[in-house]
Amino acid sequence: MQKIKVGFIGCGNMGGALAKAVAKSGIAEIFLADTLIDKAQNLAEQISANISSAEEIARMCKYIFLGVKPQMMSSLIEEISPILKTRDDRFILVTMAAGIKIEKFNLMLNAKMPIIRIMPNTPVAVGKGMILYSLCKAITETEETEFCIILENAGKLDKLDEDLIDAGCAISGCGPAFVYMFAESMAKAGVECGLPTEKAIKYAAQTLLGAAELMLTSQKSPEVLRREVCSPKGSTIEGVIALQNSQFDQSVNTCVKASFKRTVELGK
Secondary structure, eight states, X not given: OOOEEEEEEOOSHHHHXXXXXXXXXXXXXXXXXXXXXXXXXHHHHHHTOEEOOHHHHHHHOSEEEEOSOHHHHHHHHHXXXXXXXXXXXXXXXXXXXXXXXHHHHHHHHTSOOOEEEEEOOGGGGGTOEEEEEEEOTTOOHHHXXXXXXXXXXXXXXXXXXXXXXXXXXIIIITHHHHHHHHHHHHHHHHHHTTOOXXXXXXXXXHHHHHHHHHHHHHOOOHHHHHHHHOOTTSHHHHHHHHHHHTTHHHHHHHHHHHHHHHHHHHTO
């Protein structure tokens, strides 16, 4: 079976992690391009990919992942758009640029092209990511299925209306940083209570992992699960009350909304 040509323009943390996941699908031939040649070469050696250029990827790949920062997207589009317009075969652009809507891509391209917009998060690096995706009307059901197959080793994929993807990104895309801050704070407190640092970090990480898995599989709300951990006048309820008194809920609300606001700003 002929492999699907998948190109990554930009091999940073996110682009590189997605490329590794696509490599595991076994159905893709991967091409990498990055301004930092050493970075692309190191990744290519890890996943048996081909070193390429933005122009070559734009000319020959079916799926073209645009893995550059939102501020650099306009110049990249200017570079590859003339090549894309000469193609008479089917190709799909995959953008992961925060805040930039499909409609704006069409304006930058000065043409309507097949586009999938994704919002992945860093846990795709270990196959446990959350990848939100929105489709333009030109994407067929067959292409959507194929796209999900090549990314299935990255984690969970969830289709979302594009009007909601920025809000989703504020939780799943930015959320790992918030989770790491919480884990860091838990571990520091554990050390102050007498635990060795390594054990405190391990306990915090495994607790977050297990709690998340239980939340995903139990079909119970976070509120119900929280109440199940708390015994009247017990240790846990004391900690919960302390969090409530420190306006923990309001702090989380504020951080998510700040990220959402910035995501929207990046698209303007």
